[in-house]
Amino acid sequence: MLTLHDNITSGNGYKCRLLLTLLKKPFKRIEYDIDKGETRTPEYLAKINPNGRIPVLQLEDGTCLPESDAIMWYLAEGTEFLPADRLARAQALSWMFFEQYSHEPNIATLRYWITHKVEMTPERRAALPGKRVQGQAALKVMENHLAKHGWFVGGGYSIADIALYAYTHVAEQGGFELKPYPALNAWLKRVASRPGHIPITKG
């Protein structure tokens, strides 16, 4: 059986949990307390992920695959959640890299700081206003796309939507107001109403 090394509060972990559930793939979930450094132990670094992060998908032969979007790609190849067309596949990746570079480090990070009640060090205090502005810019890029398209890529629900849904639907927990983005809100509802959808809190 597949094993997901995970943390239940993580949107990156949720991407994998959601896709595994939609694909009806049974999996075992191992929970790590990231606040206690459980993904930075010598054993975790040696055996699961040298980069010290969740999620990691462990295959039946023991191979460990880190990075949420790479895990989704692996699971989605050959399924309805990844377009077959070459350009559409690259466009899906384009949105997934956008998510990891321009969206997650801002929106997910502020959510993490607030919901996990981390110490607001001088470094974090200095970074906060920039992350707020850049997170809003990322939401605006999404809104402009969704004002013209029902989904991010190829006319249907795909792993690009899952990648962006994961932290967008909980962005308000990071202090990001979602009301100014009507097309984005409509898309959030479309994603949540997909058959088999599960919430981020479902382990």
Add this chain to the structure above:
Amino acid sequence: MLTLHDNITSGNGYKCRLLLTLLKKPFKRIEYDIDKGETRTPEYLAKINPNGRIPVLQLEDGTCLPESDAIMWYLAEGTEFLPADRLARAQALSWMFFEQYSHEPNIATLRYWITHKVEMTPERRAALPGKRVQGQAALKVMENHLAKHGWFVGGGYSIADIALYAYTHVAEQGGFELKPYPALNAWLKRVASRPGHIPITKG
């Protein structure tokens, strides 16, 4: 002909220039002065990339594809630079997401601040020590992998190597010492000695 919207100092742009050259694909390059905000003009945002960044690959039909690693994936599908095996493809993506999340925002950003002589605002000053530590951690993850493997994925040179080479080989411009990483240095030499290799300065 393909058009690459680019900046000659960018490692992300270099990934695309290098792969296009290795694939012997002719392309037209349009240079943008990122320090003058030429990728943030209303026209650029409307027509090239709503996220205001280079590189962007513009196809012959006008379609614009942003994100360096998505561009490489598009170009490499079906070639020797992307493994055919499903797991190896996901592992290539895993390294590419590692690069964009854990490597580039630290190593490339410090190089940019130094070589482009940006103003060291309080936000940047506060972020610098953390980026230094995290950049070194990323190099260490690479070193540990390369101590056991000749290439990042699948036994051969691939777009995962190109993604990581782009900013690693110029990391010293960002104040990162590379001497402590012998396996990484050997890999840098292997990449640079590939037939058809071009330097980052080649437009």
